[in-house]
Amino acid sequence: MAESPGAPPARTGTSEQQLRRRRRAWSYLALTGLAAFFLFPLVFMFISSLKPDGQLLSDIGSWRAFLPVGDISLDNYSAVFGRVPVGRFLLNSLLVTAAVVVLGLVVNSMAGFALSRLRWRGRGLVTGIVVATLIVPFETIAVPLVYWVAHLPIVFFQDGVPVWDIGWLDSYQVQIIPFVANAFSIFLFRQYFSTIPVSIDEAARIDGAGWFTIYRRIAVPLSGPAFATVAVLTFLPAWNQYLWPAMVVQDEKLRPVMVGMQYFFQDNPAWGEVMAYTSMITLPVLVVFLAFQRAFVSSVAASGVKG
Amino acid sequence: MWTHSAGNPGELAVHKKIIDDFNGSQSTYKVVQQNFPQGSYNDAVTTAAAARKLPCLLDVDGPAMPNWAWSGYLKPLGLPRSLTDSLLPTAVGRYKGKVYSAGYWDAALAVFARKSVLVKNNIRIPTAERPWSLAEFDAAVVRLKDSGYRTPLDLGAADKGEWWSYAYSPMLQSAGGDEIDRNGMKTAEGALNGPEAVAFFTWFQKAFTNGWATSNGPVGNQKFIDDKVALSYTGVWNAKDALEKVGPDLLILPPVDFGNGPKTGGGSWQWGISAGCGKTQSEGARAYLTFSFQDKYLTRFADNQVVIPATAGATAASKYFGPDGKLRPFAVLSQKFAVPRPATPAYPVISARFEKAAKDIMNGAGVKPALDAAVKAIDSDIKANKGYAH
Numbered sequence: 001m002a003e004s005p006g007a008p009p010a011r012t013g014t015s016e017q018q019l020r021r022r023r024r025a026w027s028y029l030a031l032t033g034l035a036a037f038f039l040f041p042l043v044f045m046f047i048s049s050l051k052p053d054g055q056l057l058s059d060i061g062s063w064r065a066f067l068p069v070g071d072i073s074l075d076n077y078s079a080v081f082g083r084v085p086v087g088r089f090l091l092n093s094l095l096v097t098a099a100v101v102v103l104g105l106v107v108n109s110m111a112g113f114a115l116s117r118l119r120w121r122g123r124g125l126v127t128g129i130v131v132a133t134l135i136v137p138f139e140t141i142a143v144p145l146v147y148w149v150a151h152l153p154i155v156f157f158q159d160g161v162p163v164w165d166i167g168w169l170d171s172y173q174v175q176i177i178p179f180v181a182n183a184f185s186i187f188l189f190r191q192y193f194s195t196i197p198v199s200i201d202e203a204a205r206i207d208g209a210g211w212f213t214i215y216r217r218i219a220v221p222l223s224g225p226a227f228a229t230v231a232v233l234t235f236l237p238a239w240n241q242y243l244w245p246a247m248v249v250q251d252e253k254l255r256p257v258m259v260g261m262q263y264f265f266q267d268n269p270a271w272g273e274v275m276a277y278t279s280m281i282t283l284p285v286l287v288v289f290l291a292f293q294r295a296f297v298s299s300v301a302a303s304g305v306k307g
Numbered sequence: 308m309w310t311h312s313a314g315n316p317g318e319l320a321v322h323k324k325i326i327d328d329f330n331g332s333q334s335t336y337k338v339v340q341q342n343f344p345q346g347s348y349n350d351a352v353t354t355a356a357a358a359r360k361l362p363c364l365l366d367v368d369g370p371a372m373p374n375w376a377w378s379g380y381l382k383p384l385g386l387p388r389s390l391t392d393s394l395l396p397t398a399v400g401r402y403k404g405k406v407y408s409a410g411y412w413d414a415a416l417a418v419f420a421r422k423s424v425l426v427k428n429n430i431r432i433p434t435a436e437r438p439w440s441l442a443e444f445d446a447a448v449v450r451l452k453d454s455g456y457r458t459p460l461d462l463g464a465a466d467k468g469e470w471w472s473y474a475y476s477p478m479l480q481s482a483g484g485d486e487i488d489r490n491g492m493k494t495a496e497g498a499l500n501g502p503e504a505v506a507f508f509t510w511f512q513k514a515f516t517n518g519w520a521t522s523n524g525p526v527g528n529q530k531f532i533d534d535k536v537a538l539s540y541t542g543v544w545n546a547k548d549a550l551e552k553v554g555p556d557l558l559i560l561p562p563v564d565f566g567n568g569p570k571t572g573g574g575s576w577q578w579g580i581s582a583g584c585g586k587t588q589s590e591g592a593r594a595y596l597t598f599s600f601q602d603k604y605l606t607r608f609a610d611n612q613v614v615i616p617a618t619a620g621a622t623a624a625s626k627y628f629g630p631d632g633k634l635r636p637f638a639v640l641s642q643k644f645a646v647p648r649p650a651t652p653a654y655p656v657i658s659a660r661f662e663k664a665a666k667d668i669m670n671g672a673g674v675k676p677a678l679d680a681a682v683k684a685i686d687s688d689i690k691a692n693k694g695y696a697h
Contacts, residue, residue, distance in 0.1 A: 260344075262347050
């Protein structure tokens with residue numbers, strides 16, 4: 001193709017490209033700065049976990065706090081294992097969190113589905129009540145809840161024989177069951193299910209599908225982002241549980257990671273060990289977020305809600 | 308048995324040794340230990356009390372004991388009087404004339420300094436017999452600031468919670484005030500907001516506005532170790548580290564005399580028996596406690612944790628607090644100047660209000676209004692609980 005006699009348009013195209021490139025460079029620079037800003041606490045935490053307490057405290061207030069300089073070692077990590085049964089705590093937290101997330105996804109999605117798709121008397125009122133419970137802080141019901149769970153019946157096996165007892169304190173189920181049903185998750189599922197056209201339900205009903213089949217075969221497969229969002233939003237508070245396990249778990253073998261944090265706060269906090277411990281227990285949270293981040297962002301964008 | 312010692316290997320090792328020895332010495336009782344981290348211990352106890360799931364034996368922070376006794380969590384210890392009389396007075400918790408708790412040890416506060424720094428600045432080294440007067444102390448701080456220390460004094464104001472009452476109420480008592488009128492413990496009026504208290508807190512505020520001290524961190528004794536401050540008002544728990552880092556140049560000095568003699572805090576973690584503990588189990592708990600209060604265990608506990616042993620025998624045998632021990636001054640200060648915090652169920656409120664008032668004053672609030680507000684809140688709490696009479 002012959003170039004038109006007007007060379008200026010070509011120059012305009014080039015300068016536009018340059019302008020676009022420059023803008024992109026600036027935006028990358030700004031985003032890099034923003035990313036660095038958000039990464040600072042994590043970098044500080046990890047770098048500090050490698051320093052002895054005296055140096056850690058002396059470095060605060062200068063850039064040295066973010067640099068692996070001075071007396072660097074893994075001593076804090078080995079000290080953590082000497083002070084806290086960290087493996088056991090991590091296992092407990094993983095178990096409790098996984099149970100709360102998985103059971104929560106099943107129970108809350110079903111509840112959300114019932115409130116969104118099923119036609120029944122009082123549906124609006126129940127939805128209103130569920131949403132209203134969001135304003136009740138957990139701390140206000142914690143003590144009555146302790147009293148209640150302390151008097152719930154339980155059956156366990158001792159030497160293969162079922163034993164009937166009273167009281168859920170000091171158990172895994174006391175850390176899991178009260179947090180399975182979650183008003184915010186139910187509301188989020190309800191909102192998401194409401195975006196699925198009703199005509200799909202009707203077609204499925206004509207084909208003979210029951211409500212559970214519609215939930216399992218249609219609603220669930222179409223709601224991946226909602227499930228991912230609820231999984232992340234349930235995972236974080238479950239992983240970060242402190243008050244409740246501090247109140248109801250007396251046996252060290254059943255404690256989760258956040259209660260373990262208090263092990264380091266004696267008369268003088270062992271800051272290097274605190275940083276090593278937090279580095280270890282933050283890792284699973286980062287992995288979960290990175291694994292779900294695309295679905296999480298897409299659901300937040302679609303539903304307009306965030307935690 | 309519940310302890311607040313999770314995460315504290317030194318304490319746990321001694322508890323384990325005592326329990327193993329006790330369980331091995333007889334077959335009637337068996338002590339089983341459960342440990343909680345200190346930060347969540349009180350929550351765990353109050354929750355378990357609400358659910359009626361407290362163990363027989365539990366440790367309790369000295370000043371919190373009257374509230375737990377009043378709340379019905381604890382019952383009188385019932386230990387032999389010869390045993391409780393052998394302990395430091397501040398290691399025994401009394402409420403309404405009865406012993407509810409007793410501990411292996413006590414802590415004390417002192418002023419850390421470097422001998423070389425005081426000598427270089429021509430500042431007199433005080434003794435327990437002749438402590439610094441307030442005027443002397445002020446002059447020393449001014450001289451140290453002039454010598455190049457940006458903030459010459461670390462009062463520990465970066466800390467929070469119970470530290471405020473534990474650390475600064477002895478200063479207030481030395482000045483002639485108190486957290487509450489100890490005659491009946493029914494009001495803080497006059498004690499916490501009287502002229503002596505106002506004078507003390509005016510000085511306290513001046514220490515920060517003059518730049519003698521700061522509320523910036525870190526918590527602990529690191530600023531003194533790094534020689535960023537010349538004087539550090541801190542506790543026995545920081546002494547071993549200071550001794551290792553500063554060496555023979557370290558001075559452990561008595562608290563300042565604000566007019567009524569130096570005072571230091573007293574009353575630390577002690578043992579109690581829960582009110583719901585049955586007769587046989589209570590006997591077992593008492594048998595365990597009696598067994599555990601042997602001098603050899605108290606010495607081991609004190610030397611592991613670097614705290615002051617509660618008996619004269621254990622103190623004499625301690626490598627740190629014995630006659631030739633390098634931390635001996637703490638034992639002397641504790642014996643001579645320790646004042647227990649008010650033994651009243653209102654203490655948690657008193658402590659919280661004292662902290663708020665002192666922090667407000669440190670941050671520039673009017674001294675008298677801040678103290679009046681604290682008094683009003685404390686008196687309201689006492690009134691709301693009908694004087695904690697029952």
